[in-house]
Amino acid sequence: MTATYLDCNATTPVDPRVVDEVTHYLCLEYGNAGSRTHGFGQAAKERVNKARIQVSDLVSGKPDEVVFTSGATESNNLAILGLAAHAHRTGRRHIISTQIEHKAVLEPLERLQAQGFEVTALAPTPGGWIDPDAVRRALRPDTVLVSVMAVNNETGVEQPLREIAVVLGDHPAYFHVDAAQAFGKVVAPLRDHRIDMLSISGHKLFAPKGLGALVARRRGYDRVPLTPLMVGGGQERGLRPGTLPVHLIAGLGTAASIAAGEHQQWVAANSSAKTALLEDLSALDIVLNGDPERTVPWTLNFSVPGVDSEAALVALKDLVAVSNGSACTSASYDPSHVLTAAGLPQDQVAGALRLSWSHLTPAIPGAEIAARLASLRR
Structure with missing residues (x-):
């Protein structure tokens, strides 16, 4: 797969x-x-x-x-x-x-x-x-x-x-x-x-x-x-x-x-994908990390109460390729300096996942992502 x-x-x-x-x-x-x-x-x-x-x-x-x-x-x-x-x-x-x-x-x-x-x-x-x-x-x-x-x-x-x-x-x-x-x-x-x-x-x-x-x-x-x-x-x-x-x-x-001519189409496609993904994740009562009114349409950073991000990455690895922070610091397990600076609770920071996509991304398997994360709740 x-x-x-x-x-x-x-x-x-x-x-x-x-x-x-x-x-x-x-x-x-x-x-x-x-x-x-x-x-x-x-x-x-x-x-x-x-x-x-x-x-x-x-x-x-x-x-x-x-x-x-x-x-x-x-x-x-x-x-x-x-x-x-x-x-x-x-x-x-x-x-x-x-x-x-x-x-x-x-x-x-x-x-x-x-x-x-x-x-x-x-x-x-x-x-x-x-x-x-x-x-x-x-x-x-x-x-x-x-x-x-x-x-x-x-x-x-x-x-x-x-x-x-x-x-x-x-x-x-x-x-x-x-x-x-x-x-x-x-x-x-x-x-x-x-x-x-x-x-x-x-x-x-x-x-x-x-x-x-x-x-x-x-x-x-x-x-x-x-x-x-x-x-x-x-x-x-x-x-x-x-x-x-x-x-x-x-x-x-x-x-x-290409971006000059097509970026508005990209925004529309990414916005639709984000709306569908949020609907699929809604049953998990996710906590959004970042003001949703100011977040770009191709990124979703969220935490699932009771789920640690490292466990989530293992559970999702054959389904989706996602991260829990910046790629340039992915070798480090230190808490995100970005989320920590925002004053978010420690457990929320520890559970943060980042999903990011583009207009070239095929359909996001949001329902399956939600099901796997639900199975990890403590």
């Missing part, structure tokens, strides 16, 4: 149209985009430039604001650690972030703290979202960066980016958003030009693993004053050296183009 894949927040399947594009530039037009002396290199360069347009269009940006990276983890590191030299030069070394960020944000912030930066990590509301007024209260003249994710990877709670952008207003602090779970799925909020930097991962948007981007918007003519984390080669305006993986870049560009 093949389990139904319900872990799309960890990684999505690759869209067949993206597979075709990646294969073409991997096997047929395989030139190096840095080769200037022949047609193979020119074709590669043109495809990279087209991908910059496809990615930037989705967030109402400009092609030359797109820096290709290995994924959102690298993009987050570049956005945060890359500002350190500017912060030292200006004497503004205060950063605002949240307690529910991905480790790819929290750990770079810890590194800056060790260098003398002051980090204010805001706690979420019990519903899992950051109150914009908390950002307002934390904002100081020496704040250099505000970093808030778009959609939480564990709970699926969408953060109030527009309201936070209004709070920041004309303050000089740079606004960084980890958009790994949102890019191509939550479109309008990411087009707000008060957001200075957006981190993207292709494998969250039906493209292959290993490729992402940092969209770093200009303020007028001024670029975000980032210092590269690596050197050697000068690619990506010197911010990310190394030979460009043209086939992966082509895949991300295609995925972004």
